[in-house]
Amino acid sequence: MNLLETIALNLRSASSIAVLTGAGVSTASGIPDFRSSEGLWSEDQTREYYMSSHYFSYNPEDFWKKYKAIFRIKLLKNYHPNKVHHFLQELESDERDVSIITQNVDGLHEKAGSSQIVEYHGTLNHASCPKCGKKFSLDYVMNQPVPSCSHCHCVLKPDVVLFGDLITAHEEAEKMITQADFLLVLGTSLLVTPFSLLAEQACRHPALSTAIINNEPTGKDHLFDYVVHQDLSAAVDTLRELVS
Known part of the structure; x- marks a missing residue:
């Protein structure tokens, strides 16, 4: 079983999923x-x-x-939601909650129809x-x-959230993660604090399985149970087939 198959198995079996998303999720929509x-x-x-x-x-x-x-x-x-945004929305069901905590300020998760979103750095909208x-x-x-x-x-x-502003969404984001069975991190280098602390805290939780999919290696890869370095759109194509 390869890593994407293992991640898909976790997505299928989890009743609550927390997802951290960064700029790599929106690049396929044309946003730098x-x-x-x-x-x-x-x-x-x-x-x-x-x-x-x-x-x-x-x-x-x-x-x-x-x-x-x-x-x-x-x-x-x-700008419009791409296949990554739509995949995360499709994961929602009567049996499965999906909570998205995003660094992105473009509003595309909301536009895709996801129901539980924390816009950690606010919104341009x-x-x-x-x-x-x-x-x-x-x-x-x-x-x-x-x-x-x-x-x-x-x-x-x-x-x-401008430089010098306080982050007001951290506690809400932490709560979403502590209530999850599985943490999926997509398209972020995890360089920016305190957002990166969410992943660090989650990865120390023994009952929470964790995975990161990013185009490039990150300095936090060692914290995760499953690490995939791949184009995010291609990885989501595979996950969609495996999860459906």
């Missing part, structure tokens, strides 16, 4: 992987400075200009007023060079 060895973050390290809560407070007008350019937000509606908390849609955000609240007239802040 910002943190891979060839990702966009490696092109210009100053992006971390510009995409920070500090810079948003210091120069919100220029922040919004750079934010829209860096995340190619104008193109967001052109809306922004909020820092003063009154009112949320505004992507259409609203795109219709203004510097979007502001229609009520307070404050400059809106994106609902993504």
Whole structure:
């Protein structure tokens, strides 16, 4: 039995699956992987400075200009779920819960129809007023060079976790993992903390089987029961056949 067959067996038998997903899940949808060895973050390290809560407070007008350019937000509606997103949704059934904890901010898991999602780093799909908390849609955000609240007239802040912001979804994500029978990690290098800590904590849990599928080796591979280095779309094609 090869590794994908073993992973498929775990997926079929588990009543609760937790899935950690990273940028590699969305690359087949045309969205760049910002943190891979060839990702966009490696092109210009100053992006971390510009995409920070500090810079948003210091120069919100220029922040919004750079934010829209860096995340190619104008193109967001052109992106659609790919076979990986759809496969995870298809795993859901009356007998099986699937909880997705994603680093991705593109909203494609929700668009694919998955029902239990923690967007660990937030979402590009809306922004909020820092003063009154009112949320505004992507259409609203795109219709203004510097979007502001229609009520307070404050400059809106994106609902993504900027550098310097606190992660608020960690406890919810931890709870999903502790309730699972099987942890599947897809398309992430596990370089970013505290997201990477979720995998580390899960892999120390003796009753939880764990697997990672990623195109490249990661520094956390040794923690997992099953490790597959393969194109994610190809691996999912195989898993779909084995699980169905």
